[in-house]
Structures are given as C-alpha cells and as structure tokens.
Amino acid sequence: MPGIRKSLLQLVFSGTSMRRWNDKMRPMELMEVDKQAHKMIMAWMLYMLNGSDLDRKDFIDLGDKIVLGGMYDYLYRLVITDIKPPVFYQIKANPAHYQQLTQWVLEQLKPRLQSLGDPFWKGMREYYADGASRDDLASRILDAAHLLASQWEFHLIKDLNPKDEEMDEIEANFIQGIEGFQDLIGVRELMQGNKASLGRFAQLCGQLRFQQRWSQTPRIPETAVLGHMFIVACYGYFFTLMVGGCKARRVNNFFAGLFHDVPELLTRDIISPVKSSVKRIGDLIKEYEFKELDSKIFRTLEQGGYFELSRRLKYFLGVDVGSEFASTICLEGDTREVEWDQLQTIYNNDDCDPKDGFMLKICDDLAAFIEAYTATRNGITNDQLQQALWKIRKKYQQVSLTETMHIGGLLADFD
Structure with a gap:
C-alpha cells in the first residue's frame, strides 16, 4: 500500500551529509541539499517568468514537471555521490553508459520510492528513459537553475584556490553553459547578482546556507x-x-x-x-x-x-x-x-x-x-x-x- 515511510524521509534528509566541491579549499562545508534548494528557488523564478503566457492548465503542468524533475535529479544525485561531475558528464555523453548507470541508480532507489505509488515511480523511470535527450522548457529551466546555483557556489571558493589548475576551466564551462540559456527570461538578471532585483533576491536566498539551524545545539550533521x-x-x-x-x-x-x-x-x-x-x-x-x-x-x-x-x-x-x-x-x-x-x-x-x-x-x-x-x-x-x-x-x-x-x-x- 502506498504511503510515507521512514526510509523515504531519511533518504531525502541524507543530502545534508553530502559534501560538494570536496576536493577544493572551501570557506565552509557546502552541502548538496543546500545547493538543491538554491537551484529550485531559481527554477521557480524562471518558471514564473517563462510560463507567464501559458494558460492555467499548461502553467500548472509546467510547474509540476519542474518540481518532479528537480526531485528526480536530487534523488539520482544522492546515489551517485562519489562520482565527480567531470566523470559523470563523460558518462552522460555516452547514451549506452548513461543508461547502464541509470539502471543501477533506479535499482538502488526502488525500495524507498515505490512506497509513493506507481505514478511517482513510473514517472521517474520515464524521466530517465530517454537518457540525456530532454530539451523541453521544464528541463531547460532546471538545467539553467542548476548551472546558476553551482556557479554561485563556485564564486565562494574561487579566490581560495588560486593555484588550482582546474579553476579556470570550471569557470569557462559555467560561462559557456549558461550562455546557452540566455533566451530564457530572467537568466541574465540572475547572473547580475545584486545589480538586478531578481539577482538580489536569489543572492539573499543563497545566504540562508550560511545560517545554521539549532545554532546553540551541537549536532551531526549540522543543517542550514x-x-x-x-x-x-x-x-x-x-x-x-x-x-x-x-x-x-x-x-x-x-x-x-x-x-x-x-x-x-x-x-x-x-x-x-x-x-x-x-x-x-x-x-x-x-x-x-x-x-x-x-x-x-x-x-x-x-x-x-x-x-x-x-x-x-x-x-x-x-x-x-x-x-x-x-x-x-x-x-x-x-x-x-x-x-x-x-x-x-x-x-x-x-x-x-x-x-x-x-x-x-x-x-x-x-x-x-x-x-x-x-x-x-x-x-x-x-x-x-x-x-x-x-x-x-x-x-x-x-x-x-x-x-x-x-x-x-x-x-x-x-x-
């Protein structure tokens, strides 16, 4: 019978222990769950701006696709935590290898996600069925938001790693990647940070990763x-x-x-x-x-x-x-x-x-x-x-x- 299970709640929470940029000097620990939150905040802004001309049904459908896609990507990421992004992108570029990896990921997730019922689980399987070929509006919004949120993190660590030979290449990849989403309303403003009201709001939200919960109570893991x-x-x-x-x-x-x-x-x-x-x-x-x-x-x-x-x-x-x-x-x-x-x-x-x-x-x-x-x-x-x-x-x-x-x-x- 479908329902919420302990294992599902703990799976979602496990991103609080998943470190990002783990091979770089960091001003603080950067956690996967914080990046996902920032990504979805930016995705919401792009959704509101790029879906404004849709009729109500299509607008709601777009929102649901963005939310589901964001959660699917997060759950997938929780399983492949030990694969560095450059390696993952090489795997993703090969459809056969990507499908093999995806099949393994779905097998790991199945015991905990099936409790949500067939529609959710079927939706996740179908989401990854076509490999990396998704190019609809919802996927482009999520991809743009992912790059913007990751670039925001990159700016936190950039000056701390002046001798790291990878930093210039990483920065160039961000610039090139985001350039491909300039046609989406709001992307330019989000890139401008405090110089634009949209970017300022995203910047403010990003700062919530610096604010610890239970600040006077020691915990492992700490959560923002x-x-x-x-x-x-x-x-x-x-x-x-x-x-x-x-x-x-x-x-x-x-x-x-x-x-x-x-x-x-x-x-x-x-x-x-x-x-x-x-x-x-x-x-x-x-x-x-x-x-x-x-x-x-x-x-x-x-x-x-x-x-x-x-x-x-x-x-x-x-x-x-x-x-x-x-x-x-x-x-x-x-x-x-x-x-x-x-x-x-x-x-x-x-x-x-x-x-x-x-x-x-x-x-x-x-x-x-x-x-x-x-x-x-x-x-x-x-x-x-x-x-x-x-x-x-x-x-x-x-x-x-x-x-x-x-x-x-x-x-x-x-x-």
Whole structure:
C-alpha cells in the first residue's frame, strides 16, 4: 500500500551529509541539499517568468514537471555521490553508459520510492528513459537553475584556490553553459547578482546556507536553513501526493515549503521557546518579519517590475492571512483561509489554487524531528535534542491525515 515511510524521509534528509566541491579549499562545508534548494528557488523564478503566457492548465503542468524533475535529479544525485561531475558528464555523453548507470541508480532507489505509488515511480523511470535527450522548457529551466546555483557556489571558493589548475576551466564551462540559456527570461538578471532585483533576491536566498539551524545545539550533521526548506518542500509534495491532492496543490505545497523560512533572512532562526516565552513575543516577531519582508524583498522585486513574483511569494508566505502555515485558497486574486478538511474535499481542485498550511507544519516538524533523531543516532545527546524528540512525538501521537496516514505511527518507526 502506498504511503510515507521512514526510509523515504531519511533518504531525502541524507543530502545534508553530502559534501560538494570536496576536493577544493572551501570557506565552509557546502552541502548538496543546500545547493538543491538554491537551484529550485531559481527554477521557480524562471518558471514564473517563462510560463507567464501559458494558460492555467499548461502553467500548472509546467510547474509540476519542474518540481518532479528537480526531485528526480536530487534523488539520482544522492546515489551517485562519489562520482565527480567531470566523470559523470563523460558518462552522460555516452547514451549506452548513461543508461547502464541509470539502471543501477533506479535499482538502488526502488525500495524507498515505490512506497509513493506507481505514478511517482513510473514517472521517474520515464524521466530517465530517454537518457540525456530532454530539451523541453521544464528541463531547460532546471538545467539553467542548476548551472546558476553551482556557479554561485563556485564564486565562494574561487579566490581560495588560486593555484588550482582546474579553476579556470570550471569557470569557462559555467560561462559557456549558461550562455546557452540566455533566451530564457530572467537568466541574465540572475547572473547580475545584486545589480538586478531578481539577482538580489536569489543572492539573499543563497545566504540562508550560511545560517545554521539549532545554532546553540551541537549536532551531526549540522543543517542550514536553506537545505531545511528544500527538505520540507519535498516532504510537502510527497504528503500531498499521498492524500490525493490536485496538481496545483502539489506544486503550491512544494514551493510554499521551499520558501517557508525565507523570513529568517531578516530575523535569523528564532527557536520556538523564545517565540512563546513572553506574551505576544510571537506576534511581535511575525509583525517584524512581514515589515522586513515588505521592505527588503517584496519592494525589491516590485521595483524591478516583478509584481507577479512578489504576489505569489506573499501567497506562499501567508502574508494576507498572517501565517505561512495557514491553509488557503485563492479565487480571482482573493486569498481566503480555509480548514484542512475543506482542502481535502470542496477545494481540492486546480481552480481553487489550494495551499496546505496544516500539513506543511507537519512536514516542518518532521524535518526538525529527523534532524534531532539523526544527531542522537550519531552520538550527540543533550537536553534540547531529547526535548524536541519528545515534544514532536507527543504533539502528533493522535494525528492522522487519512485513515492510512497516521503521523504518530510514522514517528513510532523511529526507535
């Protein structure tokens, strides 16, 4: 029976231990999950800009293809972690060799992904069936976003490796690769960094990889806010798939999860006990977040003419309803808060533009639970981690999303 399994959640989380640029001098450890988050943030911007002329159905279909492609690529990358990019690209250039590698990768992933049901697993097999020949809009957006996010990382390490003979070749490959996507709206602006409002927003989001979660609690592995957002996004999509969410709801929940901690760009990661320790402190923090979001992000995008990106980001962050974890629909531009049960019934269709809040909060807490659980399994024991595990178990002990999706039962698997 399809469902969310412990092994699937841990697979997605495993990217927090996968180092990038491991043979180069680095200012800090650069992790795969952070790069994937940055890549999908850029992919969302390119999706919004290059899909704006499509009708609603095609626009949603494009978003779903981008989200699925991004997750498929990430899961594939988790398996081939030990293959250096230059070697992988040589394998990819040979269709026969690439298909052999892909067959092996899919065999490794099958036990953990089949629990999501036949459509997801079949989709991943078909995604890689044609080898490296994909050239549709969704694939080009993902490829461009991949290069832009990797180049952003490269700029972090470039000056630290002046004697490395590979650096000039790597930089030239980035420039040549990105040049092939100049026809996509937004690519030039993203390359300009702080000189353009679109690039400035991408730059700000990238900085969330420097911001550690649980900053006062030792953990192995440490996780950054940026990677955490990607993990929540993946969980959000998987859970929406399992409860029978419509396509728009799946896409919205992925991107809402991907952006849910963007306010921490401006407030840092304020832990829950601080937010609840003083009366109204949580409300004051939320008011400050929205004020700073408006001045530092929304206005920046709008000044660059990206009004639709600003509007959509406000919807994901729940600006009109006061919380990113509110369940909402949007009809004719009007955002309305609804109950989760209503999303499962009368509003579970693409025309209502549904976005889960209740379920995304579950995914957010599950990601925090796995962070704490993994640290304890790796030998780190302290009161903060133990309390987090206990509180989350207690909170969801009696919570079910459907008759077959019991959150307490899922957490019970982590013994």
